[in-house]
Amino acid sequence: MAHPSSARRDRAVAWAADTGVTLAVTLFVVVWTAVATLRPGYGGEPLARTVTGWVLVAVGCGALRYRHRRPVAVAAVTLLACCAYYPLSEQDGPLMVTFAVALYTAAAEGRFAASVALAATTLLAVGAGEVRQAPGNRQIDDTSLVMLAGWLISLVAVGRAQRTRTAYLHEAEQRALAAEREQEARARQSATEERLRIAREVHDVLGHSISLINVQAGAVLHRLSRNPAPETALPAAREALEAVRATSKDALRELRSTLGVLRQADEAAPTAPASGLDRLGELVERARSAGLDAEVRTEGTPRPLPPPLDLAAYRIVQESLTNVTRHARARTALITLTWAGDELRLCVEDDGEGSSGAHAPAGQAPAGDAPRGDASRGHAPAGRAPGSGIRGMTERARALGGDLTAHDTADGFRVTARLPLRAAPTGAPLTTPEGDQE
Template identity: 35%
Template sequence: MSIIVWRRRRGDLALAAAVLFAQSVPFLFDPEPWQLAGYLPVVGSALPLVFRRKAPLLCLLLTELCVGAYDLIGTGPAQPVWYGALVGLYTVADLAPKWHRVAALAITAIGLTATVGAPATAARELLTWSAAYALGALTRGRRELARANARQAAELAAARERARIAADLHDILGHAFSMMVVQAEAGAAVAQRDPERAGTAFDAIATAGRDAMRQLRQAVGTLKDRPPPGLANLGDLVGQAELAGLHVRVRSSGTPRELPTDVQLAAYRMVQEALTNVVKHAQAGTVELRTGWTGGGFRLSVADDGVGSARPAAGGHGLSGMRERIAAAGGEVTVGTGLHGKGFKVEAVFP
């Protein structure tokens, strides 16, 4: 038995005991003699509460029958013994299926019509029983709303995860294929006159392919015991870019400190996307990668000396995805002119 189920059963036992106690107190102070038969309906109106969650309608029927029996026997103190029945009606409104709720309302209405005499008494009891049902219906509505919100949150989380995986696949495959194409073209061009250089190019292709496969497995969660790439893995990206023929300068300022995992992954993907774009489009010779820790923030930039434009539109879909990824990690992306007044620069700032 789970802890939640045990707690609920213990609570229902306590509730049944409380109802029995409340309806037994008048017997202790009643100056008139009473018989055991007059007390049995009191017990019968409390005991069904023990299984009220498992069989709400049956619990209500038994408690309401005991309410009628108490009035019919008439040897006990003058008191209402509806407490158990009111809890039963609340439980039906909260937990029972629709047709059980309709049946409960019909049975309760018939019982009130048959047993209540004066109009004032009828109005009071109608208000009391209606309030019990309304509270149960309100509880059911709040629970259903909470479930709907939980389902919506789960669907949103799943959509975000799909978007994250799609962005990771875009970054991983785009970077790997760009490096592999560049190296393949270079290898093919020098295969005849410089076999050693061609071999280096093909080794770079194999390295890029293996790295892409490793990251793909991480992206889809098959290597959950391995952390996602971060700042410590930027050297791998730099090495791949240099194999593609770029000269990469790495600059760092400030005192490094540990950053959240989502920030590190966003930074890694930004550098990956930026270097991929340089290899594919910039016709650059030099790239500068800067990291900086200032105060409580972190700054990261990639600048080249190629032919890229400083306009935001030049980044295309890759820049748009980069902005979204950085924003999701709490940062902001800006773009501008690259090295020596030429090329392109992308910078991310995390507060």
């Protein structure tokens, strides 16, 4: 849709153009007609015929002002003015120019059939008038009649060509606008997808590490409150602080790697290795430092994975362990990697309270811990808004053509993901994070 100011500007330009053409044609016809009265041998004519002739000139020239609004009507009016003017006036002025301009405009405005009919009518009327003349009194000979026919055909053809050109330019402009809008829509969609991807990465990195730090700090505070003796408190505090330092260091490294997509072009690329299943052992060790007895089991023959698939598998396990340490109040967690043909299956099971555990017994969790029913589990307790943990893992799996499910079991909670390996290259088997292969 055109902007109102642009539409007003276009109308003003069209009005000025029509006015300019009308004034130019009027000046040409008036000057030519006036000069014709001064030629030698002109004997004059009655006043009534002179006035009538000038009135017809005014009608024919003035009608051109509306040639774009009513192209066919203006062409008909100028033709009738010419038909009345030339038999009546002795001056034989160039009023035919007004009909030529009107006929061209009708063809250029898309009134092709009407313009052809007007041109044919003009030619037939002139021919019939000349045939009725007595021999020796003809005003237009056969050659001039043929030239008139060619002139009329040229006007209609040029107008038609102008119409075609205008339509082509308009279509090209519309296509360019449509392409620009489509490009803007694609850019917005790409920006949205990239923003969601970065948000998911930051959530997984910071959520896991901060959750471990929270659990480790809460555990040592709980131990200090029960046994504040220095000989017991200092080793416990040292152990917790070392775990917190290691976890925060890993979090900063992964955060720098994740935010590398926001770097400027002239900044150095991050040198830290990308997260993947080969670093699953570090993830399990951090979970163990938070008091969770985590274990990795591998079934089948591991294969090298493309970076996107490797990262997605790592993040799913990482987010699952984050949920276990934050909400499950579990003692053990089992991570199973099953390499089955053309897909990788991930399964993270724990012996916690499941998605319905709303509150923990006093002293088992640090103050402020969220219940197991957090929306990151996909099952928010009553009154709580859904979170993004399960949703983020599900989006990762679906983006690679797989799927993910999360549900309670008889002994706790289970997250299962299926990731197709269609894009995975074949190669040597990988060792598991635990150093063995089953």
